[in-house]
Amino acid sequence: MSESRAPGSRAQSVYKALRRAIIEQALKPGMKLPEDSIGEQLGVSRTLVREAFGRLAIEGLVEQKPNKGASVAYPTLEEARDVFDVRRGLERLVAETLAGRLTAAQAAELEAHVRLEEKAHGQDGPESIRLSGEFHIKLAEMTGNALLLRYVQESSSRCSLILAIYGRPHSSECAVSEHRQLIEALRAGDAARATELMDHHLRSVVTRALLTPRIERDIRDVLAPYALSEGLTPS
Protein backbone atom coordinates (compact mmCIF):
# COMPACT_ATOMS: atom_id res chain seq x y z
CA MET A 1 0.00 0.00 0.00
CA SER A 2 2.22 2.73 -1.26
CA GLU A 3 0.85 6.16 -0.53
CA SER A 4 0.83 7.43 -4.08
CA ARG A 5 -1.24 10.54 -4.62
CA ALA A 6 -3.72 11.11 -7.36
CA PRO A 7 -2.03 11.81 -10.69
CA GLY A 8 -1.70 15.44 -11.54
CA SER A 9 -1.97 16.21 -7.90
CA ARG A 10 1.75 16.64 -7.48
CA ALA A 11 1.96 19.19 -10.26
CA GLN A 12 -0.83 21.06 -8.53
CA SER A 13 1.02 20.87 -5.24
CA VAL A 14 4.11 22.39 -6.80
CA TYR A 15 1.98 25.11 -8.31
CA LYS A 16 0.29 25.90 -5.04
CA ALA A 17 3.51 25.85 -3.09
CA LEU A 18 5.20 28.28 -5.44
CA ARG A 19 2.14 30.46 -5.60
CA ARG A 20 1.93 30.79 -1.86
CA ALA A 21 5.64 31.36 -1.59
CA ILE A 22 5.41 34.21 -4.07
CA ILE A 23 2.38 35.86 -2.55
CA GLU A 24 3.82 35.64 0.93
CA GLN A 25 7.02 37.10 -0.40
CA ALA A 26 9.11 34.16 0.63
CA LEU A 27 10.12 34.33 -3.01
CA LYS A 28 10.70 38.00 -3.63
CA PRO A 29 9.80 39.79 -6.84
CA GLY A 30 12.51 39.44 -9.44
CA MET A 31 14.08 36.46 -7.76
CA LYS A 32 15.42 33.83 -10.11
CA LEU A 33 13.72 30.45 -10.13
CA PRO A 34 16.03 27.65 -11.30
CA GLU A 35 14.10 24.61 -12.31
CA ASP A 36 16.27 21.89 -10.87
CA SER A 37 17.00 23.39 -7.49
CA ILE A 38 13.31 24.05 -6.96
CA GLY A 39 12.45 20.58 -8.13
CA GLU A 40 15.04 19.14 -5.83
CA GLN A 41 13.67 21.15 -2.94
CA LEU A 42 10.11 20.03 -3.56
CA GLY A 43 11.01 16.49 -4.39
CA VAL A 44 9.84 16.49 -7.98
CA SER A 45 11.50 16.60 -11.34
CA ARG A 46 11.97 19.64 -13.54
CA THR A 47 9.02 18.54 -15.62
CA LEU A 48 6.50 19.33 -12.94
CA VAL A 49 8.26 22.51 -11.96
CA ARG A 50 8.07 23.72 -15.54
CA GLU A 51 4.43 22.85 -15.64
CA ALA A 52 3.83 24.96 -12.57
CA PHE A 53 5.88 27.79 -14.07
CA GLY A 54 3.65 27.74 -17.09
CA ARG A 55 0.54 28.27 -15.04
CA LEU A 56 2.14 30.90 -12.86
CA ALA A 57 3.42 32.72 -15.92
CA ILE A 58 -0.06 32.87 -17.37
CA GLU A 59 -1.31 34.27 -14.09
CA GLY A 60 1.40 36.88 -14.17
CA LEU A 61 3.17 35.74 -11.03
CA VAL A 62 6.32 34.59 -12.78
CA GLU A 63 8.04 35.75 -15.91
CA GLN A 64 9.57 33.34 -18.36
CA LYS A 65 12.25 34.41 -20.75
CA PRO A 66 13.56 32.16 -23.51
CA ASN A 67 16.72 30.35 -22.50
CA LYS A 68 16.86 32.41 -19.36
CA GLY A 69 14.35 30.60 -17.26
CA ALA A 70 11.76 31.84 -14.86
CA SER A 71 11.77 34.46 -12.18
CA VAL A 72 9.23 35.92 -9.84
CA ALA A 73 7.37 38.61 -11.70
CA TYR A 74 8.29 42.20 -11.11
CA PRO A 75 5.36 44.12 -12.55
CA THR A 76 5.94 47.62 -13.77
CA LEU A 77 3.73 50.38 -12.46
CA GLU A 78 1.97 50.41 -15.77
CA GLU A 79 1.15 46.73 -15.48
CA ALA A 80 0.08 47.37 -11.91
CA ARG A 81 -2.39 49.98 -13.05
CA ASP A 82 -3.73 47.61 -15.66
CA VAL A 83 -4.27 44.91 -13.08
CA PHE A 84 -6.02 47.23 -10.66
CA ASP A 85 -8.25 48.59 -13.40
CA VAL A 86 -9.28 45.13 -14.51
CA ARG A 87 -9.82 44.02 -10.97
CA ARG A 88 -12.11 46.97 -10.34
CA GLY A 89 -14.11 46.08 -13.41
CA LEU A 90 -14.37 42.46 -12.37
CA GLU A 91 -15.39 43.17 -8.83
CA ARG A 92 -17.97 45.68 -9.90
CA LEU A 93 -19.42 42.80 -11.88
CA VAL A 94 -19.30 40.70 -8.74
CA ALA A 95 -21.19 43.35 -6.84
CA GLU A 96 -23.72 43.79 -9.60
CA THR A 97 -24.28 40.04 -9.82
CA LEU A 98 -24.65 39.63 -6.10
CA ALA A 99 -26.90 42.61 -5.42
CA GLY A 100 -30.22 41.35 -4.13
CA ARG A 101 -29.20 37.74 -4.60
CA LEU A 102 -27.42 37.10 -1.34
CA THR A 103 -28.99 34.35 0.68
CA ALA A 104 -29.34 34.89 4.39
CA ALA A 105 -26.64 32.30 5.00
CA GLN A 106 -24.27 34.07 2.65
CA ALA A 107 -24.86 37.43 4.24
CA ALA A 108 -24.26 35.90 7.62
CA GLU A 109 -21.03 34.34 6.43
CA LEU A 110 -19.82 37.65 5.09
CA GLU A 111 -20.63 39.41 8.31
CA ALA A 112 -18.87 36.76 10.31
CA HIS A 113 -15.89 37.29 8.09
CA VAL A 114 -15.97 41.02 8.62
CA ARG A 115 -16.02 40.46 12.35
CA LEU A 116 -12.88 38.38 11.96
CA GLU A 117 -11.30 41.20 10.03
CA GLU A 118 -12.26 43.63 12.76
CA LYS A 119 -10.71 41.43 15.39
CA ALA A 120 -7.48 41.10 13.44
CA HIS A 121 -7.38 44.77 12.63
CA GLY A 122 -5.06 45.64 15.48
CA GLN A 123 -2.13 43.41 14.70
CA ASP A 124 -0.60 44.21 11.37
CA GLY A 125 0.48 40.64 10.86
CA PRO A 126 -0.16 38.90 7.58
CA GLU A 127 -3.45 37.77 9.08
CA SER A 128 -5.14 41.07 8.51
CA ILE A 129 -4.04 41.28 4.90
CA ARG A 130 -5.05 37.72 4.18
CA LEU A 131 -8.51 38.26 5.60
CA SER A 132 -9.00 41.39 3.60
CA GLY A 133 -8.19 39.53 0.44
CA GLU A 134 -10.36 36.58 1.32
CA PHE A 135 -13.38 38.78 1.70
CA HIS A 136 -13.22 39.61 -1.98
CA ILE A 137 -12.62 35.99 -2.92
CA LYS A 138 -15.63 34.95 -0.87
CA LEU A 139 -17.77 37.46 -2.72
CA ALA A 140 -16.58 36.14 -6.06
CA GLU A 141 -17.32 32.59 -4.96
CA MET A 142 -20.84 33.55 -4.05
CA THR A 143 -21.61 34.64 -7.57
CA GLY A 144 -21.47 30.99 -8.56
CA ASN A 145 -19.62 32.06 -11.68
CA ALA A 146 -16.50 29.92 -11.92
CA LEU A 147 -14.81 32.06 -14.55
CA LEU A 148 -15.45 35.25 -12.66
CA LEU A 149 -14.02 33.62 -9.58
CA ARG A 150 -10.91 32.58 -11.43
CA TYR A 151 -10.33 36.03 -12.85
CA VAL A 152 -10.87 37.70 -9.50
CA GLN A 153 -8.50 35.27 -7.83
CA GLU A 154 -5.92 35.85 -10.47
CA SER A 155 -6.06 39.63 -10.48
CA SER A 156 -6.28 39.57 -6.72
CA SER A 157 -3.09 37.58 -6.33
CA ARG A 158 -1.36 39.83 -8.80
CA CYS A 159 -2.46 42.76 -6.70
CA SER A 160 -0.82 41.13 -3.71
CA LEU A 161 2.40 40.88 -5.61
CA ILE A 162 2.12 44.48 -6.71
CA LEU A 163 1.46 45.77 -3.23
CA ALA A 164 4.41 43.71 -2.05
CA ILE A 165 6.54 45.79 -4.38
CA TYR A 166 5.01 49.21 -4.33
CA GLY A 167 2.80 49.23 -1.24
CA ARG A 168 3.64 50.76 2.04
CA PRO A 169 4.63 48.13 4.57
CA HIS A 170 1.91 47.79 7.17
CA SER A 171 -1.11 49.04 5.35
CA SER A 172 -4.10 46.93 6.13
CA GLU A 173 -5.41 46.94 2.64
CA CYS A 174 -9.10 47.18 3.16
CA ALA A 175 -11.14 49.34 5.41
CA VAL A 176 -13.49 47.12 7.33
CA SER A 177 -16.19 49.74 7.35
CA GLU A 178 -16.25 49.74 3.59
CA HIS A 179 -16.80 46.01 3.61
CA ARG A 180 -19.74 46.50 5.93
CA GLN A 181 -21.30 49.13 3.75
CA LEU A 182 -20.92 46.85 0.76
CA ILE A 183 -22.69 43.97 2.44
CA GLU A 184 -25.44 46.39 3.34
CA ALA A 185 -25.93 47.51 -0.23
CA LEU A 186 -25.85 43.94 -1.54
CA ARG A 187 -28.45 42.96 0.98
CA ALA A 188 -30.64 45.88 0.03
CA GLY A 189 -30.39 44.83 -3.61
CA ASP A 190 -29.10 48.24 -4.58
CA ALA A 191 -26.90 47.21 -7.50
CA ALA A 192 -25.91 50.72 -8.46
CA ARG A 193 -24.84 51.58 -4.96
CA ALA A 194 -23.07 48.24 -4.52
CA THR A 195 -21.01 48.60 -7.67
CA GLU A 196 -20.23 52.19 -6.79
CA LEU A 197 -19.13 51.20 -3.31
CA MET A 198 -16.98 48.41 -4.68
CA ASP A 199 -15.38 50.71 -7.19
CA HIS A 200 -14.66 53.35 -4.59
CA HIS A 201 -13.43 50.75 -2.17
CA LEU A 202 -10.89 49.35 -4.61
CA ARG A 203 -9.79 52.78 -5.68
CA SER A 204 -9.11 53.70 -2.10
CA VAL A 205 -7.18 50.49 -1.59
CA VAL A 206 -4.82 51.69 -4.25
CA THR A 207 -4.44 55.22 -2.95
CA ARG A 208 -4.17 53.99 0.60
CA ALA A 209 -1.60 51.29 0.03
CA LEU A 210 0.32 52.58 -2.92
CA LEU A 211 3.17 54.77 -1.93
CA THR A 212 3.63 57.31 -4.63
CA PRO A 213 1.61 57.41 -7.80
CA ARG A 214 4.89 57.34 -9.67
CA ILE A 215 7.97 55.43 -8.74
CA GLU A 216 10.31 55.16 -11.61
CA ARG A 217 12.02 51.84 -11.74
CA ASP A 218 14.36 52.84 -14.47
CA ILE A 219 17.83 53.68 -13.34
CA ARG A 220 18.00 56.54 -15.77
CA ASP A 221 14.97 58.21 -14.26
CA VAL A 222 16.38 57.81 -10.80
CA LEU A 223 19.74 59.27 -11.70
CA ALA A 224 18.64 61.94 -14.11
CA PRO A 225 18.09 64.69 -11.50
CA TYR A 226 21.44 63.93 -9.88
CA ALA A 227 23.16 64.13 -13.20
CA LEU A 228 21.53 67.44 -13.99
CA SER A 229 22.45 68.92 -10.63
CA GLU A 230 26.04 68.03 -11.32
CA GLY A 231 25.99 69.42 -14.79
CA LEU A 232 26.33 66.03 -16.39
CA THR A 233 24.48 65.21 -19.55
CA PRO A 234 22.91 61.76 -19.82
CA SER A 235 23.40 60.32 -23.29
Add this chain to the structure above:
Amino acid sequence: MSESRAPGSRAQSVYKALRRAIIEQALKPGMKLPEDSIGEQLGVSRTLVREAFGRLAIEGLVEQKPNKGASVAYPTLEEARDVFDVRRGLERLVAETLAGRLTAAQAAELEAHVRLEEKAHGQDGPESIRLSGEFHIKLAEMTGNALLLRYVQESSSRCSLILAIYGRPHSSECAVSEHRQLIEALRAGDAARATELMDHHLRSVVTRALLTPRIERDIRDVLAPYALSEGLTPS
Protein backbone atom coordinates in the same frame (compact mmCIF):
# COMPACT_ATOMS: atom_id res chain seq x y z
CA MET B 1 22.62 27.80 -40.83
CA SER B 2 20.15 25.39 -39.39
CA GLU B 3 16.65 26.72 -39.40
CA SER B 4 16.08 26.36 -35.71
CA ARG B 5 13.36 28.56 -34.36
CA ALA B 6 13.54 30.56 -31.19
CA PRO B 7 13.28 28.37 -28.12
CA GLY B 8 9.82 28.11 -26.70
CA SER B 9 8.53 29.05 -30.08
CA ARG B 10 7.62 25.51 -30.97
CA ALA B 11 5.56 25.03 -27.85
CA GLN B 12 3.78 28.25 -28.75
CA SER B 13 3.23 26.99 -32.26
CA VAL B 14 1.64 23.82 -30.99
CA TYR B 15 -0.55 25.88 -28.71
CA LYS B 16 -1.64 28.18 -31.48
CA ALA B 17 -2.26 25.35 -33.91
CA LEU B 18 -4.47 23.49 -31.47
CA ARG B 19 -6.23 26.67 -30.46
CA ARG B 20 -7.11 27.55 -34.02
CA ALA B 21 -8.13 24.00 -34.77
CA ILE B 22 -10.51 24.05 -31.84
CA ILE B 23 -12.00 27.43 -32.58
CA GLU B 24 -12.47 26.60 -36.23
CA GLN B 25 -14.08 23.34 -35.20
CA ALA B 26 -11.57 21.20 -37.01
CA LEU B 27 -11.32 19.61 -33.59
CA LYS B 28 -14.89 19.26 -32.46
CA PRO B 29 -16.05 19.75 -28.89
CA GLY B 30 -15.66 16.63 -26.83
CA MET B 31 -13.16 15.10 -29.22
CA LYS B 32 -10.40 13.13 -27.59
CA LEU B 33 -6.87 14.51 -27.89
CA PRO B 34 -4.22 11.78 -27.58
CA GLU B 35 -0.85 13.23 -26.83
CA ASP B 36 1.32 11.11 -29.05
CA SER B 37 -0.76 11.12 -32.21
CA ILE B 38 -1.07 14.91 -32.02
CA GLY B 39 2.62 15.25 -31.34
CA GLU B 40 3.38 13.00 -34.27
CA GLN B 41 1.11 15.02 -36.48
CA LEU B 42 2.71 18.31 -35.50
CA GLY B 43 6.22 16.96 -35.47
CA VAL B 44 6.90 17.49 -31.78
CA SER B 45 7.13 15.30 -28.75
CA ARG B 46 4.46 14.69 -26.19
CA THR B 47 6.17 17.11 -23.87
CA LEU B 48 5.26 20.12 -25.94
CA VAL B 49 1.79 18.83 -26.60
CA ARG B 50 1.21 18.49 -22.89
CA GLU B 51 2.48 21.99 -22.34
CA ALA B 52 0.00 23.29 -24.88
CA PHE B 53 -2.77 21.27 -23.28
CA GLY B 54 -2.00 22.94 -20.00
CA ARG B 55 -2.48 26.40 -21.39
CA LEU B 56 -5.57 25.43 -23.32
CA ALA B 57 -7.04 23.83 -20.24
CA ILE B 58 -6.56 27.01 -18.26
CA GLU B 59 -8.26 28.93 -21.02
CA GLY B 60 -11.14 26.51 -20.93
CA LEU B 61 -10.69 25.19 -24.45
CA VAL B 62 -9.68 21.69 -23.43
CA GLU B 63 -10.54 19.55 -20.46
CA GLN B 64 -7.98 17.40 -18.72
CA LYS B 65 -8.94 14.44 -16.60
CA PRO B 66 -6.44 12.48 -14.53
CA ASN B 67 -5.17 9.40 -16.32
CA LYS B 68 -7.68 9.99 -19.06
CA GLY B 69 -5.97 12.70 -20.98
CA ALA B 70 -7.28 15.76 -22.72
CA SER B 71 -10.28 16.42 -24.89
CA VAL B 72 -11.74 19.47 -26.53
CA ALA B 73 -13.88 21.21 -23.96
CA TYR B 74 -17.58 20.73 -24.07
CA PRO B 75 -18.92 23.55 -21.92
CA THR B 76 -22.22 23.08 -20.23
CA LEU B 77 -24.86 25.70 -20.75
CA GLU B 78 -24.23 26.89 -17.24
CA GLU B 79 -20.57 27.45 -18.03
CA ALA B 80 -21.60 29.13 -21.23
CA ARG B 81 -23.71 31.58 -19.32
CA ASP B 82 -20.83 32.28 -16.97
CA VAL B 83 -18.52 33.01 -19.86
CA PHE B 84 -20.96 35.32 -21.59
CA ASP B 85 -21.66 37.18 -18.37
CA VAL B 86 -17.97 37.73 -17.70
CA ARG B 87 -17.34 38.73 -21.26
CA ARG B 88 -20.07 41.34 -21.05
CA GLY B 89 -18.53 42.73 -17.92
CA LEU B 90 -15.10 42.84 -19.48
CA GLU B 91 -16.22 44.48 -22.67
CA ARG B 92 -18.24 47.07 -20.83
CA LEU B 93 -14.97 47.92 -19.16
CA VAL B 94 -13.37 48.15 -22.57
CA ALA B 95 -16.05 50.53 -23.73
CA GLU B 96 -15.81 52.60 -20.59
CA THR B 97 -12.04 52.81 -20.90
CA LEU B 98 -12.13 53.75 -24.54
CA ALA B 99 -14.91 56.30 -24.41
CA GLY B 100 -13.54 59.67 -25.39
CA ARG B 101 -10.01 58.30 -25.65
CA LEU B 102 -10.05 57.02 -29.19
CA THR B 103 -7.48 58.66 -31.40
CA ALA B 104 -8.50 59.64 -34.87
CA ALA B 105 -6.36 56.86 -36.28
CA GLN B 106 -8.00 54.30 -34.05
CA ALA B 107 -11.48 55.43 -34.96
CA ALA B 108 -10.53 55.25 -38.62
CA GLU B 109 -9.17 51.74 -38.17
CA LEU B 110 -12.36 50.62 -36.50
CA GLU B 111 -14.48 52.08 -39.24
CA ALA B 112 -12.36 50.44 -41.89
CA HIS B 113 -12.87 47.19 -40.08
CA VAL B 114 -16.61 47.67 -39.96
CA ARG B 115 -16.59 48.28 -43.69
CA LEU B 116 -14.85 44.94 -44.12
CA GLU B 117 -17.50 43.33 -42.01
CA GLU B 118 -20.17 44.90 -44.14
CA LYS B 119 -18.57 43.62 -47.29
CA ALA B 120 -18.30 40.09 -45.93
CA HIS B 121 -21.80 40.18 -44.57
CA GLY B 122 -23.34 38.43 -47.53
CA GLN B 123 -21.36 35.22 -47.55
CA ASP B 124 -21.78 33.23 -44.41
CA GLY B 125 -18.30 31.80 -44.66
CA PRO B 126 -16.07 31.78 -41.62
CA GLU B 127 -14.82 35.15 -42.80
CA SER B 128 -17.80 37.01 -41.45
CA ILE B 129 -17.61 35.37 -38.07
CA ARG B 130 -13.90 35.93 -37.79
CA LEU B 131 -14.25 39.62 -38.57
CA SER B 132 -17.00 40.04 -36.02
CA GLY B 133 -14.78 38.58 -33.37
CA GLU B 134 -11.77 40.61 -34.39
CA PHE B 135 -13.67 43.83 -33.94
CA HIS B 136 -13.95 43.15 -30.25
CA ILE B 137 -10.34 42.11 -30.01
CA LYS B 138 -9.28 45.31 -31.72
CA LEU B 139 -11.25 47.33 -29.21
CA ALA B 140 -9.60 45.51 -26.34
CA GLU B 141 -6.19 46.11 -27.86
CA MET B 142 -6.87 49.81 -28.08
CA THR B 143 -7.35 50.09 -24.35
CA GLY B 144 -3.63 49.48 -24.00
CA ASN B 145 -4.42 47.26 -21.06
CA ALA B 146 -2.62 43.95 -21.63
CA LEU B 147 -4.51 42.06 -18.98
CA LEU B 148 -7.85 43.27 -20.19
CA LEU B 149 -6.88 42.21 -23.68
CA ARG B 150 -5.93 38.76 -22.52
CA TYR B 151 -9.16 38.25 -20.64
CA VAL B 152 -11.24 39.47 -23.55
CA GLN B 153 -9.37 37.19 -25.93
CA GLU B 154 -9.83 34.27 -23.63
CA SER B 155 -13.51 34.74 -22.99
CA SER B 156 -13.99 35.55 -26.63
CA SER B 157 -12.46 32.30 -27.82
CA ARG B 158 -14.49 30.39 -25.30
CA CYS B 159 -17.56 32.09 -26.69
CA SER B 160 -16.58 30.81 -30.12
CA LEU B 161 -16.43 27.30 -28.78
CA ILE B 162 -19.77 27.72 -27.08
CA LEU B 163 -21.45 29.05 -30.19
CA ALA B 164 -19.94 26.16 -32.11
CA ILE B 165 -21.86 23.86 -29.82
CA TYR B 166 -25.06 25.69 -29.09
CA GLY B 167 -25.24 28.31 -31.82
CA ARG B 168 -27.31 28.13 -34.91
CA PRO B 169 -25.13 27.37 -37.93
CA HIS B 170 -24.89 30.43 -40.10
CA SER B 171 -25.58 33.20 -37.68
CA SER B 172 -23.30 36.11 -38.34
CA GLU B 173 -22.67 36.80 -34.74
CA CYS B 174 -22.58 40.55 -34.64
CA ALA B 175 -24.83 43.11 -36.19
CA VAL B 176 -22.67 45.54 -38.08
CA SER B 177 -24.97 48.43 -37.29
CA GLU B 178 -24.40 47.87 -33.60
CA HIS B 179 -20.68 48.10 -34.14
CA ARG B 180 -21.19 51.41 -35.91
CA GLN B 181 -23.28 52.82 -33.12
CA LEU B 182 -20.65 51.76 -30.62
CA ILE B 183 -17.88 53.54 -32.47
CA GLU B 184 -20.08 56.60 -32.57
CA ALA B 185 -20.61 56.58 -28.83
CA LEU B 186 -16.92 56.00 -28.13
CA ARG B 187 -16.05 58.90 -30.36
CA ALA B 188 -18.54 61.12 -28.65
CA GLY B 189 -17.03 60.22 -25.32
CA ASP B 190 -20.35 59.08 -23.99
CA ALA B 191 -19.16 56.37 -21.64
CA ALA B 192 -22.57 55.53 -20.27
CA ARG B 193 -24.04 55.11 -23.70
CA ALA B 194 -21.02 53.16 -24.94
CA THR B 195 -21.14 50.65 -22.11
CA GLU B 196 -24.88 50.34 -22.50
CA LEU B 197 -24.52 49.72 -26.22
CA MET B 198 -21.82 47.15 -25.65
CA ASP B 199 -23.89 45.38 -23.05
CA HIS B 200 -26.93 45.31 -25.27
CA HIS B 201 -24.86 44.26 -28.24
CA LEU B 202 -23.40 41.25 -26.47
CA ARG B 203 -26.74 40.28 -25.01
CA SER B 204 -28.24 40.25 -28.46
CA VAL B 205 -25.39 38.15 -29.77
CA VAL B 206 -26.43 35.50 -27.31
CA THR B 207 -30.12 35.65 -28.05
CA ARG B 208 -29.47 35.83 -31.77
CA ALA B 209 -27.03 32.97 -32.03
CA LEU B 210 -28.01 30.67 -29.24
CA LEU B 211 -30.27 27.91 -30.38
CA THR B 212 -32.19 26.33 -27.61
CA PRO B 213 -31.72 27.15 -23.99
CA ARG B 214 -31.06 23.47 -23.31
CA ILE B 215 -29.12 20.94 -25.28
CA GLU B 216 -28.05 18.02 -23.22
CA ARG B 217 -24.68 16.60 -24.09
CA ASP B 218 -24.87 13.59 -21.88
CA ILE B 219 -25.59 10.38 -23.68
CA ARG B 220 -28.09 9.44 -21.04
CA ASP B 221 -30.06 12.60 -21.58
CA VAL B 222 -29.98 12.10 -25.31
CA LEU B 223 -31.16 8.54 -25.11
CA ALA B 224 -33.64 8.90 -22.28
CA PRO B 225 -36.63 9.83 -24.46
CA TYR B 226 -35.85 7.02 -26.88
CA ALA B 227 -35.67 4.56 -24.04
CA LEU B 228 -38.96 5.76 -22.68
CA SER B 229 -40.70 5.55 -26.02
CA GLU B 230 -39.52 1.97 -26.31
CA GLY B 231 -40.62 1.08 -22.85
CA LEU B 232 -37.03 0.72 -21.59
CA THR B 233 -36.11 1.86 -18.14
CA PRO B 234 -32.73 3.56 -17.73
CA SER B 235 -31.02 2.44 -14.53
Add this chain to the structure above:
DNA sequence: CGTTCAATTATCGTATGCAATAGTGATTAT
Protein backbone atom coordinates in the same frame (compact mmCIF):
# COMPACT_ATOMS: atom_id res chain seq x y z
C1' DC C 1 45.02 47.44 -14.14
C1' DG C 2 41.35 46.91 -17.15
C1' DT C 3 39.52 44.50 -21.29
C1' DT C 4 38.58 40.84 -24.40
C1' DC C 5 38.24 36.32 -25.71
C1' DA C 6 38.05 31.50 -24.88
C1' DA C 7 36.92 27.52 -22.08
C1' DT C 8 34.07 25.85 -18.61
C1' DT C 9 29.96 25.40 -16.18
C1' DA C 10 25.21 25.95 -15.28
C1' DT C 11 20.71 25.99 -16.97
C1' DC C 12 17.29 25.55 -20.34
C1' DG C 13 14.46 23.28 -24.28
C1' DT C 14 12.99 19.11 -25.94
C1' DA C 15 12.85 14.16 -26.69
C1' DT C 16 12.66 9.73 -24.96
C1' DG C 17 12.00 5.99 -21.50
C1' DC C 18 9.67 3.58 -17.79
C1' DA C 19 6.16 2.51 -14.49
C1' DA C 20 1.24 2.91 -13.69
C1' DT C 21 -3.53 3.30 -14.91
C1' DA C 22 -7.57 2.83 -17.82
C1' DG C 23 -9.65 0.79 -21.68
C1' DT C 24 -10.59 -3.52 -24.65
C1' DG C 25 -11.30 -7.96 -26.10
C1' DA C 26 -11.00 -12.86 -25.18
C1' DT C 27 -12.03 -16.56 -22.06
C1' DT C 28 -14.38 -19.02 -18.66
C1' DA C 29 -17.77 -20.15 -15.38
C1' DT C 30 -22.47 -20.06 -14.17
Add this chain to the structure above:
DNA sequence: ATAATCACTATTGCATACGATAATTGAACG
Protein backbone atom coordinates in the same frame (compact mmCIF):
# COMPACT_ATOMS: atom_id res chain seq x y z
C1' DA D 1 -26.33 -16.77 -23.34
C1' DT D 2 -24.80 -13.63 -19.98
C1' DA D 3 -21.90 -11.98 -16.71
C1' DA D 4 -17.53 -11.85 -14.52
C1' DT D 5 -12.45 -12.25 -14.90
C1' DC D 6 -8.14 -11.82 -16.85
C1' DA D 7 -4.64 -10.77 -20.14
C1' DC D 8 -3.28 -7.38 -23.37
C1' DT D 9 -2.92 -2.97 -25.39
C1' DA D 10 -3.04 1.90 -25.44
C1' DT D 11 -2.24 6.05 -23.12
C1' DT D 12 -0.98 8.81 -19.41
C1' DG D 13 2.22 10.75 -15.37
C1' DC D 14 6.51 11.59 -14.39
C1' DA D 15 11.54 11.22 -14.53
C1' DT D 16 15.62 11.25 -16.88
C1' DA D 17 18.79 12.06 -20.84
C1' DC D 18 20.89 14.78 -24.33
C1' DG D 19 21.91 18.69 -27.24
C1' DA D 20 21.86 23.73 -27.18
C1' DT D 21 22.12 28.27 -25.27
C1' DA D 22 23.54 31.59 -21.95
C1' DA D 23 26.35 32.80 -17.71
C1' DT D 24 30.85 32.70 -15.66
C1' DT D 25 35.36 32.08 -14.83
C1' DG D 26 40.05 32.55 -16.06
C1' DA D 27 43.72 33.63 -18.89
C1' DA D 28 46.04 36.28 -22.21
C1' DC D 29 46.70 40.66 -24.03
C1' DG D 30 46.76 45.58 -24.51
